[in-house]
Amino acid sequence: MNKIVVSGGRTLQGKVTVSGAKNAVLPIIAATLLAEEGKSIIEDTPRLTDVETIYQVLRHLGVKVTAEGSTLTMDAGEIPAWDAPYEYVRQMRASFLITGPLLARTGHARLSLPGGCSIGSRPIDLHLKGLAALGAQIEIGHGIIDVYSDGLKGNRIYLDFPSVGATENIMMAAALAQGSTIIENVAEEPEIVDLANFLNSMGGHVTGAGTNIIKVDGAKVLRGATHTVIPDRIEAGTFMVAVAAAGGDVLVANVIEDHLKPVVAKLKEAGVEITEESDGIRVKSGGRLYAVDVKTLPYPGFPTDMQAQFMALMAVCQGTSIVTETVFENRFMHVNELKRMGANVNIEGHSAVVKGVQRLTGAPVKATDLRAGAALIIAGLVAEGNTEIGCTYHIYRGYEDIVEKFNSIGADIRRAED
């Protein structure tokens, strides 16, 4: 089923429950490599192709992995291999997150170099700079990267940019290094805090997660632990923006309101009625909303992973919105697809100027990346007629049961063959 077809024009009503966060569970699964003793049990794991890819990488390394519903169990007592081949890394850049823990645990990690992707060139220099500061030797050739160490040692590391992945890789390597590591200018995303909590429940000593300086005191041994993954703030934000665009009244359940502050603030500014309730966030929208400007920034700024969906909403608001992308250099591939549906958007450098139109019209379009796909579903919900979205494998990387969840709140959306 490689297409999703959305028939537009319906308002959304009811309740939708958010799954565990993709961007939290991926580093946490990588971190289970650090457990020399005991099993790690990860609850609320979303069923996503990205999750499947990372646990296949762990299986390839010799970790015993079992999946039952939303619970993953990992036994990393023995790790006979130390490589992640291209077939995995090309499917998912986050495979690179195994580098730090694998190196710390076995003294060697070999991975294919992750390439760029449709949202940017996405270098890994900061990951490598951090691992080198901990004493790793790095060799690169023929598209392969080998990272070795005969014992990592704590150090002081300053990141030139608060990279989420680099912060995670360095934290995981430092968790088994000798002595203390201080990492400055780190990412403050909630997923970093979730990883730190998991490392600490394994017997690690991580403090400062959620601020811009993290301290890791290396442990001699880490043990498997049980952990429940935080809810996915990007999935929650996607449903909130969808309700704002299509109109209706939906309770988005299983959310941490604090993680959604920038998205809530922008939706309120646009005229959406949002109330916090005991079991989630209620989103009410009717009539036409107002255009607002948005600029993506590292957390707690507006998330780049919500930029495309927000642009789909802005495409049908009253007025002109400037959407500025500062995290990735090329995250506007969805613009041409939205334009095929009648959106009036022009890219000017790092900004997109979105002039709201009265209506969009359904068209055949292509998901160029995960969040671009989500944006096209939102555009499809408000468009006249049918929107046929191709390359849906991008969408299934990051949204569990997205078709079923949208249908359950009244959308007319289905999977289809080419």
Ligand SMILES: CC(=O)N[C@H]1[C@@H](OP(=O)(O)OP(=O)(O)OC[C@H]2O[C@@H](n3ccc(=O)[nH]c3=O)[C@H](O)[C@@H]2O)O[C@H](CO)[C@@H](O)[C@@H]1O
């Ligand atoms: C699996 C996961 O959690 N993915 C998220 C993670 O990706 P990811 O961890 O790849 O994103 P980063 O925070 O590392 O990237 C942010 C910026 O830093 C640059 N950079 C990064 C590393 C490096 O060594 N050198 C460098 O220059 C990148 O090219 C990019 O321009 O954070 C992004 C930013 O919130 C999100 O969009 C992704 O959904």
Ligand SMILES: C=C(OP(=O)(O)O)C(=O)O
């Ligand atoms: C860019 C994303 O993910 P990844 O870093 O896994 O490509 C995303 O979740 O929007």
